[in-house]
Amino acid sequence: MLKESQIMKIHYMTGIAALFVVAVHILMRLVMPYNLSLEYDNVILNYHNLPYAVLLESILVLIAIHGFNGLRIILLEMRQSRGWEGFVTVVTIAAMMGVIAYGTRTIIVANGLSLG
Amino acid sequence: MTETIEKIEHLDKKRAKEHKEKEILRSSVTLKVLRANRAAGEPARYDTYEVPVQRSTTVLDALLWAKQSKDHSIGIRYSCRMASCGSCGMKINGIPRLACYTKVSELEGSTITCEPLANFPHLRDLVTDFSQFFAHHKDMKPYVQNKAADLDPSQITKLSEFLQTPEDVDKFLQFSYCIKCGLCYSACPTVAMDTRFPGPQALGQAYRYFADTRDGASKDRLDMVDEKHGIFRCHFAGSCSTVCPKGVDPALGIQLLRGHLLGFSKSEKKAAELKDRSKA
Amino acid sequence: MEVADRNNREGLKGWLNPGRYGWERVSYWLQRLTGVGLLAYFVGHVYETSSLTQGIDAWNAMLELTQTPLGHLILLLVIGMSTFHSANGIRLIFAEGGKGLGKPGRPDYPYDAVSLNYRQKSGIWIALILAAVAMLYGASVLFGGE
Ligand code: HEM
Ligand code: HEM
Ligand code: SF4
Ligand code: FES
Numbered sequence: 001m002l003k004e005s006q007i008m009k010i011h012y013m014t015g016i017a018a019l020f021v022v023a024v025h026i027l028m029r030l031v032m033p034y035n036l037s038l039e040y041d042n043v044i045l046n047y048h049n050l051p052y053a054v055l056l057e058s059i060l061v062l063i064a065i066h067g068f069n070g071l072r073i074i075l076l077e078m079r080q081s082r083g084w085e086g087f088v089t090v091v092t093i094a095a096m097m098g099v100i101a102y103g104t105r106t107i108i109v110a111n112g113l114s115l116g
Numbered sequence: 117m118t119e120t121i122e123k124i125e126h127l128d129k130k131r132a133k134e135h136k137e138k139e140i141l142r143s144s145v146t147l148k149v150l151r152a153n154r155a156a157g158e159p160a161r162y163d164t165y166e167v168p169v170q171r172s173t174t175v176l177d178a179l180l181w182a183k184q185s186k187d188h189s190i191g192i193r194y195s196c197r198m199a200s201c202g203s204c205g206m207k208i209n210g211i212p213r214l215a216c217y218t219k220v221s222e223l224e225g226s227t228i229t230c231e232p233l234a235n236f237p238h239l240r241d242l243v244t245d246f247s248q249f250f251a252h253h254k255d256m257k258p259y260v261q262n263k264a265a266d267l268d269p270s271q272i273t274k275l276s277e278f279l280q281t282p283e284d285v286d287k288f289l290q291f292s293y294c295i296k297c298g299l300c301y302s303a304c305p306t307v308a309m310d311t312r313f314p315g316p317q318a319l320g321q322a323y324r325y326f327a328d329t330r331d332g333a334s335k336d337r338l339d340m341v342d343e344k345h346g347i348f349r350c351h352f353a354g355s356c357s358t359v360c361p362k363g364v365d366p367a368l369g370i371q372l373l374r375g376h377l378l379g380f381s382k383s384e385k386k387a388a389e390l391k392d393r394s395k396a
Numbered sequence: 397m398e399v400a401d402r403n404n405r406e407g408l409k410g411w412l413n414p415g416r417y418g419w420e421r422v423s424y425w426l427q428r429l430t431g432v433g434l435l436a437y438f439v440g441h442v443y444e445t446s447s448l449t450q451g452i453d454a455w456n457a458m459l460e461l462t463q464t465p466l467g468h469l470i471l472l473l474v475i476g477m478s479t480f481h482s483a484n485g486i487r488l489i490f491a492e493g494g495k496g497l498g499k500p501g502r503p504d505y506p507y508d509a510v511s512l513n514y515r516q517k518s519g520i521w522i523a524l525i526l527a528a529v530a531m532l533y534g535a536s537v538l539f540g541g542e
Binding site: 120121122124125128154210211232234235236237238244286287288289290291293303305307308309311327350351352353354355357358359360361362363364365367368369371372373374375376378380381 | 402403404405406407408409410411413416417418420421423424425427428488491492493494495497498500501502503504505507509510511512513514515518
């Protein structure tokens, strides 16, 4: 089991790393007119761009770890009993992995899609 | 940058000082006191008392006046009347404060509301149960641990003493001023939810002994607070340090201790020298 | 530990009126609210983008749902939340590691706690100002017309 100090080091590091990748992601909405940036072809082209697809995957993983650990913290403080603590650990880890898997599927599929 | 911050600090402090110096002088106030005997299953109600006050009347003075001349049954705990014993903590106008350390003239409005400290099990009227709070304090082993020193009085063979410089003392002195009044524990948003979180008082004491050059158990002290409901459940909301009446600043101690757990700070603590003073 | 007595714990009521303890408590309050808000947005966002896999029509249908005035208002909030949470988060990482708080000393009346210093307060204010600026800029992009 990880110690709480190790978990929180991960929490802080994923937070700092997310800052950079999310900034790039939001700036991508501004390299062209906002509405154009959301058009199907442009979005698919983004996914075809391998470095950017890797960036999306890293946002997905970093934010999922950071965000669901944040949720774990909040839930741990809500109630104190062995049962609840086990439940919180299982649910937040499962949700984290679920979101990562679901988002990764999008990235892989969209990476292989042809333009509309 | 630093200059701008200093300018803002100066302006804000000036405003706060002017605000504080504005004494509100009145000849009487209304005390609104929460009443209930929980052991008898009573629900809470509020009783009000009109109390004559002078410039230097404290909330404790006012409560004791009401108890003497209006209603002997008001339950209240106090002892020293001078912010030393830590027994008169209560919520005054919604904020945890010492009743003996809060003057009526610094409070706004014509009514002063007195309620038992939040986060402590309520017993009766303004009296709460401190046993959980003290248990958290005790969990931190709040005493010097040192294998080299003969601390066990039954085993003393030598008369030895620790040598500490004034600088060594300054590293922990302010944390040792804690009077265990529980105001910080009552203000803390994590304590409000998490019963296993030690709270600002206990964690502040963990740092107090961690930083003491006479103590040899630094490693154990770090391990003790590195758990699910331990030091990382502090989110630096700072409310403990806002309400502490003794300048302990528990939030500072907690963050400094956490800095050691995260590897931000290295311990440069040198063990205090042990000097044998026994006469041959 | 034995089952602890929750009698008289403030509980979620402590979340009302965050201003009564000063800026640091407001920061705690906002950091948590924005954290939860961003997490909700993130999960919704991953669901939103997954419509891509079902082709252009599904994507356009999703855009019709989200690129509305209300959708833009939510996006604006997300921009503000992520700016505040990130900027204040950086401050908190240092502060919670004991950096920028000052040193212990000999407390003197009226006992200003050094950890609640103006470097920390300015950090909170700067995060709030950055969030406001980011939201203004976002509004000019989202609502600024074609
Ligand atoms: C981008 C840079 C980010 C940084 C630097 C950052 C930093 C932090 C820090 C330092 C904390 C701990 C605060 C504390 O101890 O009270 C925190 C908590 C949290 N963060 Fe982030 N964060 C970032 C992005 C995000 C994002 C995008 C999300 C959304 C998924 C998120 C969700 C959370 C949650 C749910 C918490 C728990 C709230 C709490 O403990 O009060 N964070 N963040
Ligand atoms: C201004 C607000 C935002 C807009 C308009 C936006 C839009 C988009 C779009 C169009 C995509 C598809 C890929 C691309 O073209 O880049 C995408 C993917 C993604 N976005 Fe955002 N985004 C925003 C903010 C955020 C934030 C704040 C986060 C992090 C919390 C985030 C996380 C992600 C992730 C993880 C993906 C990849 C999802 C996947 O493929 O499974 N986005 N976003
Ligand atoms: S740290 Fe301050 S507020 Fe907390 S118990 Fe000690 S003296 Fe009271
Ligand atoms: S009566 Fe002793 S601290 Fe108030």
